[in-house]
Amino acid sequence: MVANNGKWLKVSGAIATVALGAGLAIYYGGSGNNAKDEAASTSQPDQAAEQQTAAVETASEPYKLTLDESKPGIAISPTLYGAFFEDINHAGDGGLYAEMLMNRSFENADLSAESWLLYTSGDGEGSIEITKDNLLNxxxxxxxxxxxxxxxHNGWVGATNGGFWGLSVTKGKSYKVSFYAKASSDFNGKLxxxxxxxxxxxxxxxxxxxxxxxxxxxxxxTLTPDTDDTGAYFVISANTxxxxxxxxxxxxPDTWNNRENGMRADLAQMVADMKPSFLRFPGGCFIEGATQEDAYYWKETIGPVxxxxxxxxxxGYRTTDGLGFHEFLQWSEDxxxxxxxxxxxxxxxxGNPYTDYSTTPIDELGVWIQDALDAIEYANGPVTSKWxxxxxxxxxxxxxxxxxxxxxxxxxxxxSEYVQRYPLFYKAIKEKYPEIxxxxxxxNAGEKVEMVDEHYYFAPQWxxxxxxxxxxxxxxxxDIYVGEYAVTIDAGTGNMAAALGEAAFMTGMERNSDIVKMASYAPLFVNxxxxxxNPDAIVFDHATSYGTPSYYVQMLFGQNKGDTLIPGTLTGGPKAEPAPISGGVGVGTWATQVEYDDIKVTSADGKNVLLEDSFNQDSGAWQTMNGDWAVQDGSYVQSSDQTDVRATAGxxxxxxxxxxxxxxKTGGAEGMLIMFAVKDSDNYYWWNLGGWGNTKSAIEKSESGSKSQLGEEWPLRINDGQWYNIRVEVSGRTIRCYLDDQLIHEVTEEPDAGPIFHVSGIxxxxxxxxxxxxxxxxxxxxMHIDIAGTQSPIADTADVTTLKADSLDAENSLMEPTLIAPxxxxxxxxxxxxxxxxxxxSITVFRLHPKK
Structure with missing residues (x-):
């Protein structure tokens, strides 16, 4: 996930991309551009997008799944389903880390006692303030x-703390309190x-x-309250x-697995119930920091808190690093x-990972390489080693x-930076720890790559x-590690539509786990x-928690992963003729100035002219979005350097x-955008000529604002001042793009997959x-299920677990935490x-047992 100028971008593209000019930074071979600015989307599934690839049902056959256990498939990766923790959304402090008091060390803000208030009782009078004198260490x-x-009159004065948006205590439970204190020369009393x-x-x-x-x-x-209260206050005071x-x-409170400086029991148990085979930590963007000074330094997260x-x-907040490197390792082990x-x-x-990042110079990178080696030594080294x-x-x-x-x-x-840095890390790590x-x-990181991390944030249908x-x-x-993935569009705050999309994708990862060795949903937690x-797997406040439908999908797949794949054949279902690609047309730019002229749209047979505009005058046919558009000297001129500029018609x-x-092109960073099959501002196709910093050409499709690439991309540079003849043909579900009468792209888009997805194992x-x-x-x-080649007969009874909802937008909540649950x-x-x-x-899991 990527932060950008205070907004959080969904990663978009054929293999996960993020907005960077009219073209995107390519993420593992995919491309696309202009991911939406908001990470959350609470809109309902877009009917226009559904119509884009709609199919007309003509007949239907019963579904049949045929399995043959005598011909086992690949070994399913034992590390396929894991968990990824990042301290985002107060996932750590105020979440998994069981510390109950916010700003325990008074470091959250300069000279501000944030989260602490003056406490007085009786006729007590006094004040609290931050001090930087005579500190603890x-x-x-x-x-x-x-x-x-x-x-x-029995007055008391001190400080009080209401926790992380609340402090919940339970009658009879013990709470361990610790603090450092010292008296000034004028104080002689107890607390x-x-x-x-x-x-x-x-x-x-x-x-x-x-x-x-x-x-x-x-x-x-130790404090043991005699009453339940979800809105209690901690007080430390004196009457001297x-x-x-x-x-x-x-x-x-009591922690999960009774670990000192440990984890909130309900949240840690929910992760454990996923049966993760691995734990990725501590990030995420968290490790990078907004600046080098704010990066994650693991050596400052170990030892006494x-x-x-x-x-x-x-x-956007300060972390105590109480949940540190050692605690992550211990959590994994537990x-x-x-x-x-x-x-x-x-x-x-x-604020912008593409242009404004700061770096440690290559010739000073040794400190980070040594830091990685030291981390391995801390985790694995003998007690005779330093770490x-x-x-x-x-x-x-x-x-x-x-x-x-x-x-x-x-x-x-x-x-350009990574290809210089990765090889240095790889060589140093492999030289000392070849088993890692x-x-x-x-x-393509400039050195041997054993496993590559891919991230996907898209709509359910993607x-x-x-x-x-x-x-x-x-x-x-x-090998592939799908390190971050989640439905982030049309997902509400974690709805059934998201869970279904992710579950469908997970069947494919499991079926291909000879190459997809690891996968982890992201993010894990949100306060x-x-x-x-948004969304996230586990939602909580200071007192309660619940799993989203996506959480339960992770749990079901983690608890029900086989060891060996059973190849399966699915037949039946509706017979359908996919609807043709349809919609209006448009032109656009991305940080570029362009003149367009002689726009014409004709029916495929050439008999009907649907639109024709030579821009001798303003026809009123065009709806613009962003930019500065004007009819000038017989052309349609876009003169702004804004990004994502469009004009559509039809x-x-x-x-x-x-x-x-x-x-x-008359100026700017990239090339032209030729739009077709335009339904609305979030659902359309475009041919991106000279995108990605004026280096490539590709066809992209936007569904609910999330873009993915169709077909191959090709090198292409658009020259300033040169007129180009551009033609796009849309025939059924086939798209052909010509530049100066040369065919550049030809793509036939398959109709949407579904509605049944499957994977089986032993x-x-x-x-x-x-x-x-x-x-x-x-x-x-x-569904009719046939299983052949079993080593022993299958028992007459089986366990079946179902996760279902009445609607795609159904969600769990703090008020109804298990509305959707297995x-x-x-x-x-x-x-x-x-x-x-x-x-x-629904997601349905069968466990068929052998006869005993």
Whole structure:
């Protein structure tokens, strides 16, 4: 995922691309341009987009899935389904990291006690302020000074904290409190630590410390409230006049797996329930930082929390780094997941990852390379090594057995830099740790690539249409890690449409896991109070949590992955004739000035002229979007240097036509955009001539604002001042593009895939036959299943788990957390041949058991 000027861009393209001029930075061989600015889309599925590839049903045959276990397929990758954690949306602090107090070290803002308020009771009077004097250690740059001026009438003065958008406590549960405090020379007293209601009229629990010393000292105690309250407040106060200072004020509940400095139990358990085979951490753009200074430095995230300075998170808040490198490794081990560490390559993110990033110069890159080597040594080195000894000091003498390291995050967007940097990392890592698998951001990174990380954020239909994406991938190339993917368009805040699209795509990844070795949904978490990216798998506030339908898809596939693929053949379904590509026409530019002339649209047989404009005068036929358009000297002139500039005309029902025009570039960065099959501003096709910095030509299709490439791209440069003759022919579902009468592109677009997707495998441990079926349609679909070649007869009863919804836009929520959730039942009368009615909008998992 990519941040851009304060907005979060969906990555778009045939193989995931992000907006960069009229052409995009190519992500692993794909291309496209102008991804929408918003990461979230709450619109409903666009009917115009559906019409674009609609088909007319003429007949229907029952579906039949035929499996033959005597001819097993590939070994399914044991590391196929994993998890990816990034501290975005307050996923770490205020989320998975179980610390309950926001801004515990008073470092969130300069000279501001953010999240802390002055507390007084009785006739107490005083003040709180940030101090930078006489600090706890070098890591802590600020502390909180509490000045008690008066304690008349049993007055108390101190500081109070309401947690991360709330503080939830449970009757009878114990909460571990720790903090550092020291008294000034004018203070001679104790501190009271309490949990109270929002009005500070009822105390749920309290403890008192010994008298403070004049030196920093750690105080620990336990609070056990006698009441439930989801809106409680933490209070630390005194009824002795004078000044005392506080730092690293912490409150923890019981943690998952009872780990010290650990994780919020409900959230960590939800990830564990996904049965992830690996954990990618800590990012994401998080590792890059907006600047080099704010990058992720793992060495500052280990050891005692009071010695961790924290840093400014790219996603708009400060992180304590309490959830540090060691905690990630421990979390991986506790889940039985392989750790996958992502290292920085000395490139920052900044506000625009394409042009404004800062870098560590190549000749100074050794510090980052050594940092990666040291991280491996911390994870795997013997206790006699420098960093292995640090690991043992932190409580884990045994190695963590790190096997995977990724060099950079999405730094394919800075390929001129990445091809210089990746080889240096690769060689250094392989020389010292040849057993480590090194993952690249691009397949052409200037050195051997073992595995390449691909990211996809698209509409549901894109994922369905690309369920067969890897069927034809070159097996001699690098292995694939789909490190980030999710439906981000027409997804609401995590709806069933998204889950269905992802499930369809996952059947294809599993079917091709001889090359797709690893995959992880992204992002994993979102705090409802800080939704920077949408949608996400697990949603939470300070008290509760729930899984989106997409989360349950991840869980179902993770829990029901076989060891060996069973090849399957699906037949039947509706017979349909795909509708022709249809829509109006248009012209456009991207950071470029262009003159267009003699635009003409005729029916394919040449008998009817649908549109003709020589621009001798303003015809009023054109609807413009952005830019400066004017009819001048017999041409249609676009003189702005804006991006995504368009002028469109015609009818959404036009099909089987030829569009011709003449065009001349007069200035700017790229070439021309010739639009056709235009339904609306989000659904259209265009021929991008001279896109990608005036280097290439490609046909692109936009569905709901998300672009993907059709067919091959070709090198092309558009010259300034030269008139070009351009022709686009749309015939049925075939597109032909000509430049000066030379055929440049010819593409026949297949109709949308679906509505049934499938993958099957054998679980060697149990002997179960696992069948996963996805029905993306609004209709119940009858499926006949035949299984041949089983090693033993199949039992008469099977377990069937179904995830379904009544509508595509159905979602879970904090109020209805399991509105859409898997339901498991026992199915009778199965055996080697049986029928089953697949529910509308559903994912169904069968576990067929061998007879005992």
């Amino acid at each position: 070098k890591a802590q740059k600020q502390a909180l000074a509490v000045k008690v001026d008066s304690t008349a 009271r630590v309490s949990l109270e209601d929002a009005g500070h009229t009822v105390t749920y629990a309290e403890q008192t410390t010994e008298a403070l010393s004049n030196d920093w000292k750690l105080y620990t105690l 006049t004078g000044t005392f200072a506080l730092d690293v004020v912490s409150m923890f 009071e010695e961790r300075p924290g840093h400014n998170n790219l996603w 889940m039985g997941a392989e750790p996958l560490y992502v290292t920085n390559v000395g490139i920052s993110h900044d 292995g000894a640090e690991r043992a000091k932190n409580g884990h003498p045994e190695p963590f057995n790190l096997k995977y390291i990724e060099v950079g995050n999405e730094n394919n967007f800075q390929m 698998t090194v993952i690249s951001n691009a397949d 994922f369905m249409n690309n369920a067969d994406k890897y069927d034809s991938y070159d097996r001699s190339g690098p 409802v109070n800080d939704r920077k990216w 009818d959404v029902d036009w099909s089987n036509y030829t569009m011709t025009t003449r065009a001349r 679980d060697k441990e149990t002997g179960d036959t696992i069948i996963k079926l996805v029905n993306t349609s609004e209709k119940q679909q009858t 339901v498991t039942s026992v199915l009778s009368n199965v055996g080697e041949s049986f029928d089953y009615a697949l529910e509308p909008y």
